[in-house]
Amino acid sequence: MKHNNNNKFCGKIVLLGKSNVGKSTLLNQIIGDKISIVSHKTNTTQTQVIGIQTENNFQLIYIDTPGIYNKKNIYFSINNINQYIKKTIANANVIVFMINQIHFNITDEKILQLITKINKSIIVVINKIDLINNKKLLLPFIQLLHKKNNNLNCIIPISAKKKHNITNLIKEIKTLLPQSRHEYSNNINTTNSLNFTITEIIREKIIYYFHKEIPYIIDIKVESINISSNRNCSIKVLLMVNNYRQKKIIIGEKGEKIKHISTLARKNIEKKILKTVFITIWVITKKK
Template sequence: MSETSTRCGFVALVGAPNVGKSTLLNRLVGGKVSIVTPKVQTTRTRIRGIAIVDTCQLVFVDTPGIFSPKQRLDRAMVDAAWSAAGDADATVLMVDAAKKLRGGTHEIIERLRKFDAPLLVALNKIDQTPRPHLLSLAAELSERSGVQDIFMISAANGDGVEDLRTHLASAMPTGVWHYPEDQLSDLPMRLTAAEISREQAFLQLHQELPYALTVETDQWQPFKDGSVRVEQTLYVQRDSQKAIVLGKGGRTIKRIRSSAQEQLADMLGQPVHLFINVKVRENWMDDPTRYREWGLRFDA
């Protein structure tokens, strides 16, 4: 196809933590690319997912939730969200319609407006939202912030998502496709594998623990029999956290490991031997190495 007959562009998905950005990314591309949990601040960096609508290739960029950052990692996460919006050809601000409009939403809209790209608002979780509340939210957004393109969607069941996707495709600039036609994501497999283990850790651990840990893939060794050996380190900040992650007789880490292994094998379509080593590294959040691989700015 010649350059002028195709279109290609980047769409940033931004919003507060837990509004459903990663769920929407997966829905838009039709496969699991970004991890999803019921906990806030699950996504820690930009995760790209790719979809095709007719002659248009859309590169959706899932981002960490925007919140008031306290520590270095929080700052790097929020910075990644804003920079994705700054680079985008269109931005979708997602709002959890099942809740009251969060303080700061209008300020975020104002700041997003300063970028040239068109801004759309997606009111998500309409499957959980009474109609009158949905309409009053839409009215408040259009009256106070002058937002015109408001979509009502459920990322979870797909309602309204196709409409949004088609609308976004029509807003993309002409240009050559950035990725091969069948590609769903550009995250290297070792990072995807680390995310899958982190997702299980988020699901199976509670309170401050999910936020005190990170996972990295150290070794990726394919075997002739078609299986792959994956070695990972799960870093925590304190001995007491390590004890909880391991659990009595190693039960907790065993559960995390076996669910992650199953998911990874499913995703790869090949047998996986997953090993997770739990290490205490008090200052992992202040180590630049932990940021580089994930494309996060250490000094954000």
């Protein structure tokens, strides 16, 4: 579409792909703020995270989705992937399908087949190109993807971590947006609530600090947030684990581990809300 400077354009862009392809990293780089947690662990993003980028007459609404992954070496069936993708991209204008370097396996193949059957604009992003030692392999890989499907709008190699070629990706996305009023005001960069942001910050610290000791799918509930007039904020959080062993690991000897998690989380929350934060995290076992 040819864009008129007097018109407004707005659309939803779904970031889709396997786990650990860099969707959350890309979203954070585009928005310029950490709104989606990043980890080396599979499927860290547990729910859809929305980031909003408004530039002049363009508003781009990005949706970071949980990664499609294989559990215990058993890949999603074609029907499961189909249902997931249809639900995820139902209201999208543009699909950004992300691939990890030049690794293209059966799950990538299934995703590509399915999204091209749906009437949406598709951009394939080859991420982490900084990790490809032999850059001469990149062009043949791009040509291979074009041969697999000639309905792709474009294929763009990037490095989300190094911020390489992200500007060109945004330019391409803008050309695919429909003319429409903006859904959000210019100063909003995410629809995440404060509760959601707090729980995700704590989840990220637990994933980073405990690695494989604690499953990353844990229940975190913000019990209360009290913001006083003197720029102080008191937060009480419940962290619910599966059993006493996990509770003991997270609390640590004399409570040193949960204190460390609380300190890390507090510093991040203070940066977000620009207030002095006092946080209390209670660790309990889930009721059977």
